[in-house]
Amino acid sequence: MREVHVKEITEAVAKLCQEANYFLGEDVVKALQKGLQEEPSPVGKDVFRQLLENARLARDEEVPLCQDTGTAVLFIDLGQEVLLTGGDFNEAVNEGVRQGYLRGFLRSSIVSDPLERVNTKDNTPAVIHLRLIPGDKIKITMAPKGGGSENMSAVRMLTPAQGVKGLTDFVVETVSGAGANPCPPVVVGVGLGGNFEKVAFLAKKALLRPLGEPHPQAFYADLEKELLERINRSGIGPQGFGGRFTALAVHLETAPCHIAGMPAAVNLNCHAARHAQRVL
């Protein structure tokens, strides 16, 4: 067993909260530059110009790309040969979020109760997806998720007979119905299979993949391409002002599922597919 003090987790999470919110990935910057070159709409082009300038400012001045610094979503792969010492794992993660958000001048966007709606003032608690894996390492991925695009996301329990058409119609309808709300150009995470709760997780996980990297299976890679083309025929365009770039990428993740079902989920993200990772 390798011993790891939980304060190392706290420190890593605190840093990742800031990195993810300040630094837009090069993959996204490249996609925005492509949009700037290829978008035919003049107002659409101007949106790409603003987003690129925004990313540059955020990076240079170490300020958040967006005021919505998100729900802190943490994917943690914990090696089963790691022995955590020195305290409560969940509390260590939340302490990292607390320190990262308060010291990093990131917005506190969490209310303690969905109906009472009192702000917790430190952006805790985080949403933690913990997975046990072989080995003695801890891989931490922080993916802050904004509320505007999250609100436009959807789960639908499709049936096997609905097949590919059922899936593509659902994805295109969801993006099209969202219009300008999720801050297009969007990144579209699609989950397919699993069960009710698993499919939503898959859709979120799909957002972590670098933009432009296709699904490893050719069939799904083609389906991602087809979905992107159909979405970009909608005319919504950057910020919904009209144009050809409604989405920058569609990422699909699948899992085995029950003989009776074909669950599908669409998790929308604005252009800022924010994530940062560290291995302890």
Place this chain on the structure above:
Amino acid sequence: MEAKRIRAPLTDSDVKKLQAGDTVLVSGVIYTARDSAHKRLVERLAKGETLPVDLTGQILYYVGPAPAKPGQAIGSAGPTTSGRMDPYTPALLEYGVKAVIGKGSRSPEVRKAFQDFQGVYLAATGGAGALLAKKILAAEIVAYPELGPEAIRRLTVEDFPVTVINDIYGKDLYEEGRKNYVIY
């Protein structure tokens, strides 16, 4: 396209000049308000009470800014989704608010209210919070400090870039723009 310039607070004649699709640079004083502040403001109006700040002729900006770093007037400050304010907007337009800044589409009721009460809906670029914060020269909390990011702030802005979505003539840029680029 040449940007139009407006200075807040606005008059009816300022609003009449704005048309869906116009690029506009806003200068002057504007006020922030999002979900919780809207609820409180409209509850006060329903009871016939005065508002904590006079918003007649003013522009409301739907934003919950990030905290300011030392040396900054305000942290990142881009627009939030406007549709959540739909239940409250007609009452505020009737009261005298002249323009609102946000992003995303409005309900048919709100679009009608922009015509009925001579108001406009402006969109700022969602996701450009760091850039938009540069156009905000000063910020101070003027009501509901306990709401944190949702408190009402008075902002002094200079050349704050927006696009007109809904004008007083019933046009909607989201619909028009989409029609121009949709491929069936």
